[in-house]
Amino acid sequence: MEKRQIQEIKKIIAKGRVLTDSSDLYSYSFDGSFGTYIPDVVVQAKDVQEIAQLVKFANHELIPITPRGQATCLSGGPLPVRGGIVLDMSTMKDLLEIDAEDLVAIVSPGVLTSNIHKAAEKFGLMYPPDPSSSHVSTIGGNLAENSGGPRGLKYGVTKDYVIGLEVVTPQGAIIKTGGRTVKNVTGYDLTKLIVGSEGTLGIITKAILRLIPKPPASETVMAIFDSLVDAGAAISKILISGILPSKLELMDQASMQAVEDYEPLGLPINAEAMILIELDGHPVAVRDEAKHVSKVCMDVGAREVKIPQSQSEKDEVWKARKLVSPAIVRIKPTKISEDATVPRSKIPEMCRRLQEIKKKYNIHLVIFGHAGDGNLHPNIIANKSDKEEMKRVEQAVTEIFQSAIDLGGTLSGEHGIGTMKSPFMKMELGEIGLEMMKRIKEAWDPNNILNPGEIFPEPGQKLVLSE
Amino acid sequence: MEKRQIQEIKKIIAKGRVLTDSSDLYSYSFDGSFGTYIPDVVVQAKDVQEIAQLVKFANHELIPITPRGQATCLSGGPLPVRGGIVLDMSTMKDLLEIDAEDLVAIVSPGVLTSNIHKAAEKFGLMYPPDPSSSHVSTIGGNLAENSGGPRGLKYGVTKDYVIGLEVVTPQGAIIKTGGRTVKNVTGYDLTKLIVGSEGTLGIITKAILRLIPKPPASETVMAIFDSLVDAGAAISKILISGILPSKLELMDQASMQAVEDYEPLGLPINAEAMILIELDGHPVAVRDEAKHVSKVCMDVGAREVKIPQSQSEKDEVWKARKLVSPAIVRIKPTKISEDATVPRSKIPEMCRRLQEIKKKYNIHLVIFGHAGDGNLHPNIIANKSDKEEMKRVEQAVTEIFQSAIDLGGTLSGEHGIGTMKSPFMKMELGEIGLEMMKRIKEAWDPNNILNPGEIFPEPGQKLVLSE
Numbered sequence: 025m026e027k028r029q030i031q032e033i034k035k036i037i038a039k040g041r042v043l044t045d046s047s048d049l050y051s052y053s054f055d056g057s058f059g060t061y062i063p064d065v066v067v068q069a070k071d072v073q074e075i076a077q078l079v080k081f082a083n084h085e086l087i088p089i090t091p092r093g094q095a096t097c098l099s100g101g102p103l104p105v106r107g108g109i110v111l112d113m114s115t116m117k118d119l120l121e122i123d124a125e126d127l128v129a130i131v132s133p134g135v136l137t138s139n140i141h142k143a144a145e146k147f148g149l150m151y152p153p154d155p156s157s158s159h160v161s162t163i164g165g166n167l168a169e170n171s172g173g174p175r176g177l178k179y180g181v182t183k184d185y186v187i188g189l190e191v192v193t194p195q196g197a198i199i200k201t202g203g204r205t206v207k208n209v210t211g212y213d214l215t216k217l218i219v220g221s222e223g224t225l226g227i228i229t230k231a232i233l234r235l236i237p238k239p240p241a242s243e244t245v246m247a248i249f250d251s252l253v254d255a256g257a258a259i260s261k262i263l264i265s266g267i268l269p270s271k272l273e274l275m276d277q278a279s280m281q282a283v284e285d286y287e288p289l290g291l292p293i294n295a296e297a298m299i300l301i302e303l304d305g306h307p308v309a310v311r312d313e314a315k316h317v318s319k320v321c322m323d324v325g326a327r328e329v330k331i332p333q334s335q336s337e338k339d340e341v342w343k344a345r346k347l348v349s350p351a352i353v354r355i356k357p358t359k360i361s362e363d364a365t366v367p368r369s370k371i372p373e374m375c376r377r378l379q380e381i382k383k384k385y386n387i388h389l390v391i392f393g394h395a396g397d398g399n400l401h402p403n404i405i406a407n408k409s410d411k412e413e414m415k416r417v418e419q420a421v422t423e424i425f426q427s428a429i430d431l432g433g434t435l436s437g438e439h440g441i442g443t444m445k446s447p448f449m450k451m452e453l454g455e456i457g458l459e460m461m462k463r464i465k466e467a468w469d470p471n472n473i474l475n476p477g478e479i480f481p482e483p484g485q486k487l488v489l490s491e
Numbered sequence: 492m493e494k495r496q497i498q499e500i501k502k503i504i505a506k507g508r509v510l511t512d513s514s515d516l517y518s519y520s521f522d523g524s525f526g527t528y529i530p531d532v533v534v535q536a537k538d539v540q541e542i543a544q545l546v547k548f549a550n551h552e553l554i555p556i557t558p559r560g561q562a563t564c565l566s567g568g569p570l571p572v573r574g575g576i577v578l579d580m581s582t583m584k585d586l587l588e589i590d591a592e593d594l595v596a597i598v599s600p601g602v603l604t605s606n607i608h609k610a611a612e613k614f615g616l617m618y619p620p621d622p623s624s625s626h627v628s629t630i631g632g633n634l635a636e637n638s639g640g641p642r643g644l645k646y647g648v649t650k651d652y653v654i655g656l657e658v659v660t661p662q663g664a665i666i667k668t669g670g671r672t673v674k675n676v677t678g679y680d681l682t683k684l685i686v687g688s689e690g691t692l693g694i695i696t697k698a699i700l701r702l703i704p705k706p707p708a709s710e711t712v713m714a715i716f717d718s719l720v721d722a723g724a725a726i727s728k729i730l731i732s733g734i735l736p737s738k739l740e741l742m743d744q745a746s747m748q749a750v751e752d753y754e755p756l757g758l759p760i761n762a763e764a765m766i767l768i769e770l771d772g773h774p775v776a777v778r779d780e781a782k783h784v785s786k787v788c789m790d791v792g793a794r795e796v797k798i799p800q801s802q803s804e805k806d807e808v809w810k811a812r813k814l815v816s817p818a819i820v821r822i823k824p825t826k827i828s829e830d831a832t833v834p835r836s837k838i839p840e841m842c843r844r845l846q847e848i849k850k851k852y853n854i855h856l857v858i859f860g861h862a863g864d865g866n867l868h869p870n871i872i873a874n875k876s877d878k879e880e881m882k883r884v885e886q887a888v889t890e891i892f893q894s895a896i897d898l899g900g901t902l903s904g905e906h907g908i909g910t911m912k913s914p915f916m917k918m919e920l921g922e923i924g925l926e927m928m929k930r931i932k933e934a935w936d937p938n939n940i941l942n943p944g945e946i947f948p949e950p951g952q953k954l955v956l957s958e
Binding site for chain 1: 590591592593594595614615636637639643647648650651660664666667668670671672673674675676677678679680681683684686687688692703704705707727730731732733734735772773775776779780832833834835836861864865866899900901902903904905906907908912916919920921923924925927928930931932933934935946
């Protein structure tokens with residue numbers, strides 16, 4: 025970028041919120057995935073009018089803009105791969121209003137998702153999407169990536185709870201999509217198009233989220249299996265038994281081992297798998313359902329089933345699941361976190377293929393995740409300075425994606441495409457499917473200024489982790 | 492259209508499924524809304540490859556194609572307003588597969604929605620969207636219009652249950668969007684863009700629908716109010732009490748009167764409003780919730796509250812609601828059925844404004860509908876041969892839309908825009924909001940062959956019912 029352009033930006037944005045120091049630029053150059061890209065300038069967002077003016081200027085001058093929240097993204101969405109402006113939306117966090125009568129929350133993009141959870145609960149309400157990062161990630165980032173979470177099984181993902189948006193278009197106009205009503209079929213659904221578009225179609229400056237009554241009670245069931253395949257069978261059986269758990273999580277032996285090494289919790293590390301189930305609803309209903317789920321697990325051949333009684337016992341059980349991510353990065357410093365997702369019935373087969381890939385490429389692979397909706401998290405732990413290992417990781421990742429697609433699944437269940445998965449888009453969508461997406465991008469952002477280099481692959485682009 | 496073009500179509504489509512008799516053309520010229528438009532030719536669809544070839548030909552020759560299901564549409568979506576080809580999708584109905592393990596249904600567009608309900612129930616599963624027309628409308632039509640229904644309150648609308656589509660693009664290519672997984676964030680959400688696009692972006696030839704376990708029990712509560720405003724207050728109170736009913740329906744005095752005249756059921760026709768609530772879930776939970784809802788209604792000042800015990804008593808109560816539509820068309824032959832939707836908290840105010848509009852224009856207005864989600868159905872009953880009355884209806888409709896938008900609502904909650912509401916699009920979306928939608932249409936269908944004349948208004952277009 026030219027000096028003149030940065031001067032112009034300083035005229036648009038109030039003092040102190042335009043950063044150009046190299047240390048500042050560096051802190052905005054990475055996210056929770058892979059790679060470092062230094063922007064030319066960072067702008068901290070506060071006001072929609074200011075953002076609109078900034079985008080207008082950038083569009084006129086053909087300067088890339090990459091909006092970002094807290095950059096916990098696991099797919100590279102907030103990386104300024106073409107330089108230009110990083111627009112920090114985490115500073116735009118003034119609005120968090122709960123309207124209990126309309127059952128909605130109205131929020132600024134920079135609000136932390138866990139703060140929405142807390143605010144809704146004060147009114148006996150619930151905002152269901154619960155990405156594991158919710159205590160550090162912003163709702164704006166969740167919206168951009170259409171984040172999921174354990175409760176996705178019963179309640180769906182971020183998109184299912186967004187009914188209205190305020191958006192700055194790539195030309196710097198401010199539009200409103202949807203509104204405060206849960207039903208709206210007035211023209212094309214721009215709301216659901218923009219949610220999950222990873223900052224490539226517009227900058228979200230406000231959102232209206234649907235809330236639901238918070239279920240009054242919950243129960244947890246923990247089941248331990250000697251065989252991973254049996255655990256998969258139990259999951260299928262639970263889901264066709266007429267019960268829809270709020271969470272149904274899986275941990276394999278390697279993830280239990282990692283957690284035990286990190287913090288000893290007494291996990292059954294000699295078992296192949298553990299599943300954790302949460303049921304929520306009416307107190308009598310969830311007690312009945314917990315018993316039923318236990319029986320299904322025993323029938324399928326669980327080694328042990330436990331229904332923790334007190335809240336602290338329940339917390340202890342869920343703690344194991346929460347510790348997987350921090351635990352595994354202690355093994356080796358580089359974590360490649362995937363979220364390839366398969367139809368529920370293909371979970372056992374996907375587990376089998378993942379074990380094969382692990383052996384074939386001699387990689388450190390850990391399997392855990394939201395098994396109830398087929399959204400596993402195969403995580404590869406490696407060391408990025410070991411080029412030879414990273415080559416094997418590249419091949420393993422490619423094979424994981426191919427397996428998910430062969431089984432009728434998808435590249436990404438909840439993390440998004442970003443830079444990490446764009447080389448594989450055609451594998452899933454085909455030439456024309458991808459082209460129909462590109463047509464929307466080109467019609468909305470002909471100058472390609474909003475988050476360029478994301479989602480859409482360059483011709484011949486391949487995944488490179490080893491350079 | 493030229494004779495040559497029809498000859499070409501007959502080469503593409505197998506014998507007997509290309510109709511050109513004037514009586515056939517007439518039967519494809521209307522839907523459940525207003526106006527008659529005679530197509531040049533009708534093609535009965537059977538096979539995706541055939542449809543792809545037909546669309547390719549139409550795109551090359553610039554012939555409009557209007558796909559339609561059973562044409563129960565209330566907004567004009569299946570009307571061939573520019574002539575050309577009507578593509579009857581109701582004949583493409585061979586596929587209705589339930590995969591109980593993956594919790595999905597895979598269906599052809601011509602399958603009746605009620606047949607999906609029945610097929611899912613055989614496996615103890617449920618396809619939640621339940622438009623009142625489900626016994627006569629096709630899933631393809633429901634997908635095109637993103638249909639709602641009473642259960643929308645708790646379970647959402649059609650779009651919330653579509654996870655994958657097969658679509659013929661305006662250029663005649665066959666693409667797949669989404670898939671069999673409930674989570675999928677691979678690129679833009681074309682599935683949710685196409686659902687509700689009213690046949691203007693592609694022709695849906697197959698759909699993968701998400702199913703849920705069927706709740707084991709349900710209870711019904713009926714509450715009668717002397718004042719419509721009290722009924723509105725009760726609705727708000729129920730919704731913030733921590734209970735999410737599966738249905739929450741309202742009938743005003745005029746709709747009860749119409750039903751009583753049509754079939755005497757002993758409805759309280761001297762009351763201003765009746766609300767009907769359905770709760771579903773665990774047997775103990777729904778019994779508790781029914782008691783709680785009854786108490787809320789009594790506290791707000793209901794004249795009478797009833798919890799029907801036997802299934803036949805429950806059916807009787809719901810019959811009243813189902814008879815409203817057939818009953819009101821007996822009063823006068825022309826029914827203008829609206830679905831302007833407001834935020835829940837604005838239901839009492841919207842009811843007040845509707846009463847005012849009724850008086851001001853001296854029209855026969857009946858109010859009923861899905862009050863729990865703000866999706867009222869103000870229906871105007873008139874006689875289309877009475878030009879003077881229809882002028883008043885035009886003005887009243889315009890004022891109903893303006894009221895909904897003034898209260899933060901939308902033109903359409905579940906019926907779609909079609910031809911009936913396109914003149915009002917800018918009122919809700921603004922110039923640029925509408926333009927961003929148009930950009931998608933133009934990028935996908937530059938020749939404007941798919942369902943032209945729908946959704947997007949001509950410059951200066953007004954609602955005309957009086958000609």
